[in-house]
Amino acid sequence: MDAQDYTLSAISLIFMAAPERALELEEDIQRLRPQFRRRDNIGGWLLDSGYSAVNFTDVALQQLWVMAHGAWQAYRSGQRALEEYHALDDSHFVLVDYRLAESRVKEAHALAKLIGEHPRGEIPQFPSWLPSLDQYDETDVEQRAVHDLAKIARAFCFLHELEHLRLDETGRDGLEPVDEEMECDLGAIRYLLDSANIYASSEDVDLTTVMFKRTLGISLALYGVFVLTASEAHLSTSSHPPPSERLAQLVAYVLNTIPPESAFWVVLHAMLATCFDDATEPRVLSLADKDWRVQTVALILELTGHDLTKVHHENFGQ
Numbered sequence: 248m249d250a251q252d253y254t255l256s257a258i259s260l261i262f263m264a265a266p267e268r269a270l271e272l273e274e275d276i277q278r279l280r281p282q283f284r285r286r287d288n289i290g291g292w293l294l295d296s297g298y299s300a301v302n303f304t305d306v307a308l309q310q311l312w313v314m315a316h317g318a319w320q321a322y323r324s325g326q327r328a329l330e331e332y333h334a335l336d337d338s339h340f341v342l343v344d345y346r347l348a349e350s351r352v353k354e355a356h357a358l359a360k361l362i363g364e365h366p367r368g369e370i371p372q373f374p375s376w377l378p379s380l381d382q383y384d385e386t387d388v389e390q391r392a393v394h395d396l397a398k399i400a401r402a403f404c405f406l407h408e409l410e411h412l413r414l415d416e417t418g419r420d421g422l423e424p425v426d427e428e429m430e431c432d433l434g435a436i437r438y439l440l441d442s443a444n445i446y447a448s449s450e451d452v453d454l455t456t457v458m459f460k461r462t463l464g465i466s467l468a469l470y471g472v473f474v475l476t477a478s479e480a481h482l483s484t485s486s487h488p489p490p491s492e493r494l495a496q497l498v499a500y501v502l503n504t505i506p507p508e509s510a511f512w513v514v515l516h517a518m519l520a521t522c523f524d525d526a527t528e529p530r531v532l533s534l535a536d537k538d539w540r541v542q543t544v545a546l547i548l549e550l551t552g553h554d555l556t557k558v559h560h561e562n563f564g565q
């Protein structure tokens with residue numbers, strides 16, 4: 248199987264996702280000497296690591312891209328719900344209609360699955376609303392935003408694999424494979440979020456905005472994993488935790504950092520609802536306290552059984 252060296256591109260992608268960690272990244276690269284290899288498609292998802300190498304195929308990149316666009320459709324419906332809610336200011340309830348978004352979200356899900364199922368990873372025709380990989384219109388604000396989020400999602404996936412390589416070096420000390428996956432997610436989450444304040448103050452931008460963008464990018468990656476493995480969504484395999492657990496870990500991590508009024512919670516709620524619901528009717532939410540974070544936490548409880556309001560007592564496999 249031929250492989251194309253993608254190391255410089257991968258490192259620059261990680262650098263762009265969290266420029267404030269440049270020094271740390273350089274040290275990691277010096278020590279781990281990772282090789283990123285873009286391999287020929289063999290059909291199915293390939294993104295793994297071992298022996299200092301991170302291997303992936305076009306299929307994985309294409310699927311992440313398509314899922315990012317699917318998630319964006321959920322984002323739009325969440326935004327619309329928020330606008331409609333503001334219009335219903337004296338109401339304690341709001342009807343959130345995700346059905347329109349769902350048709351496109353489901354179209355993206357089906358396409359991502361199709362991409363994964365082709366034995367040689369040939370890329371099928373995209374629907375007209377979905378631009379092909381990296382062929383986006385730079386003048387279109389929405390397309391540029393999805394492109395940026397998809398890059399963060401990709402950086403998160405590469406960082407997750409770097410965490411595996413780090414464990415190759417330091418040893419696992421009896422760490423179970425399922426726990427290792429959660430730990431690698433957490434390492435990648437912390438890399439992208441823990442120093443966001445340094446970036447925000449050096450660039451003189453709002454910290455909540457930086458957190459919003461980065462956390463949404465991570466959510467896209469985990470959402471993609473969720474949807475692509477949806478048939479086994481509530482089962483863990485011997486080596487991988489259920490994807491909903493991985494999303495719950497992310498939400499638990501940002502629960503007290505991203506304020507309740509941030510649009511992040513609206514978006515995440517829509518993403519989760521469109522991928523878990525099979526709605527035939529608009530979802531009715533009680534928004535008496537105007538707190539979408541509360542709604543999202545309730546949805547996570549419904550999906551995973553994790554009560555994030557008691558998150559400090561939870562053990563997410565760390």
Ligand SMILES: [Zn+2]
Pocket residue numbers: 407408411428431
């Ligand atoms: Zn992994």
